[in-house]
Amino acid sequence: MLDENKRWFPEARYGLFIHWGPYAQYGRGEQVLFREHLDQADYEARARSWNPEFFDAKAWAKVAADGGFKYAVLTTRHHDSYALWDTKYSNYNSMQCAPKCDLVREYVEAFREAGLRVGLYYSWADWTSKAYWSNPDDDLDAWNKLRDMTHNQVEELLTNYGKIDVFWFDGTWPHPAARWDSSGLVKRMRELQPDILINNRLDAESPFTAAQGAVEFAGESKTMGDFGTPEHHITADNDRIWESCQTSTWRLWGYARGEHWRPAGLMLDYLCQASSQGGNLLLNVGPQPDGRIPAEFIDRSAKIGEWLKVHGEAIYGTTRGDITEFTTKGWQTLRGNSLYLIYRFWHGEECERIAELATPAKAATLLSTGQSLKVENRDDAIYIKGMPRVKPSSLFPVIRLDFGEPPKAKEWAKGRLWNLDPRLMQPWVNEIKSD
The missing domain is CATH 2.60.40.1180 (Golgi alpha-mannosidase II)
Incomplete structure (x- = not known):
């Protein structure tokens, strides 16, 4: 049974996912550093000089409100480890690099002012850390330092920005929960923010292999976390509340030049399908490197927002x-x-x-x-x-x-046909005249 103060989540049904960071400069998605095995020093230098001159959190919030979204989740730190806030545990952040401002704070304040619930994404992964890519037992001091930084940064995010409604983890793989002490961190998070909803990407139960499939690959714990997170597919989680995350383009989450955009009807179809199965849709956008949300997304989300103004009672607050x-x-x-x-x-x-x-x-x-x-x-x-x-x-x-x-x-x-018991169809089949 979901706590009263968390029931807003399944009632909201529709959230905005925002993948944004210095990787947007490359225009080839959020994982370009690893996918293309870019030079680490070159990537860092370019990240430190990244300065999104047209970033306007209030403009983002207006797009979200006009689109009918009820909450949003921003990538505060993706796998490249660049932080969008003024963290004291790393100088690789937006305050100490070119923007000279706390992008997370601007986002939180603008979306809260617009009446939306606020969520933060944080990646366990750190592609700039040798400890992340190594066996922790080979250098326990280095691993413990990485783990402690992760815990400390999450505490910062839950201490310095007021009430946070959703926390969205990602990237536990390939290290299991015991290495991250994810259960210990979750306990501390609930002490700091008792009403917070935490997703289930907390437990790469063992170092993954391709044969293990999508659950282990995404680090989706079967026991920890408040809600399930099917990615690129809509599959009901019958054991808890859930939210399908989907891209608004064909594949990539971060900004990608030349990517194909899905039509508004298909995006709306995702929302209706998730709602019909009792789940949420977290629809993603990757803002441009200059901080502006792509016009293609604004156009499509506005059309869905107009539809929701008329038909929203069929989505918000509904059940399966x-x-x-x-x-x-x-x-x-x-x-x-x-x-x-x-x-x-x-x-x-x-x-x-x-x-x-x-x-x-x-x-x-x-x-x-x-x-x-x-x-x-x-x-x-x-x-x-x-x-x-x-x-x-x-x-x-x-x-x-x-x-x-x-x-x-x-x-x-x-039951219909699909529970594989053909006897259910006998009364209907008996209506057929004999040959």
């Missing part, structure tokens, strides 16, 4: 809604006594049949226009009549079905 078969049309979400039908595909038919609901519907409303639609309950189905033939929304139209109680499905709709 996969009640009956709706794959040929779209997604479903639930809120109290209402079932929301989110149409990915508008068939243009005047009458819609929703099969195998045990609870009769009382009313139907086309949220896209505010129009009331006629409903009939008969033949083990709900019939919605008076639907417009022309698609009533440029993105996904939504119909709200209202019931006298939380709607429930009949047996077929509960």
Whole structure:
């Protein structure tokens, strides 16, 4: 059972991920230092001179608010170890390098002022550290120094910036939790910020190999952390709240020149799919090296924001809604006594049949226009009549079905075909006339 003061997270449903650091100068993603095995000294020199002249945290916050996001998560330190705040545990940071300012503080204050919840990302990995790339037992003093710096920097972030709502770890691999003492750090974090939500990337249970798969690769603990973090895919975590992180481009998280942008409809589809399965979407943007958010992202997120102004009740504060078969049309979400039908595909038919609901519907409303639609309950189905033939929304139209109680499905709709028990289909198959 989720604590009362943490329930805001699954109700928010939609967060903004911001991958930004000196790697943006290369325009080839957030991992360019390692992926291309760049010269460490050259990379550091360029990072120290990086000065995002157009960075404006309030402008970022406005993009987030206009896009309908409810919270944000900023990469305070990625795997290259450059810190976006005034840390006293390293001089490789935005205050002591060219920007001469605390970028984390500006972000936190601007987003909080805009009414958004604030999250911070921090990478365990440090690609500039010899200790990180070595067996800790070969030089325990060096390893302990790296681990202690990690703990100390996280404490700074949770001490100097007021209330932090979400903390997003990454990069435990290839070292297991015992080496990082991630459980000890989590305990300290909860002492500093009792209401904080911490993700599950806390435990590379053993040094990973490719055969171990995505869970170990991402360091996703099965026991620690408050929420799951499926990456590049939307898969429900049935044991806890969860959040799928997705890029707004085809692949890279940090700014990448020439990357293909996903259309607004696909980004919205991710949000609706995650919501229909009871999870959140953390949609990423990589700001440009000069600090501006790419126009392509602003355009797409604004379109989703406009859709949410009209249809947001089908997303915010909803629960998993996969009640009956709706794959040929779209997604479903639930809120109290209402079932929301989110149409990915508008068939243009005047009458819609929703099969195998045990609870009769009382009313139907086309949220896209505010129009009331006629409903009939008969033949083990709900019939919605008076639907417009022309698609009533440029993105996904939504119909709200209202019931006298939380709607429930009949047996077929509960199991359908995909639980691999064909006997469930026998009453339906028996309707077939014999050859």
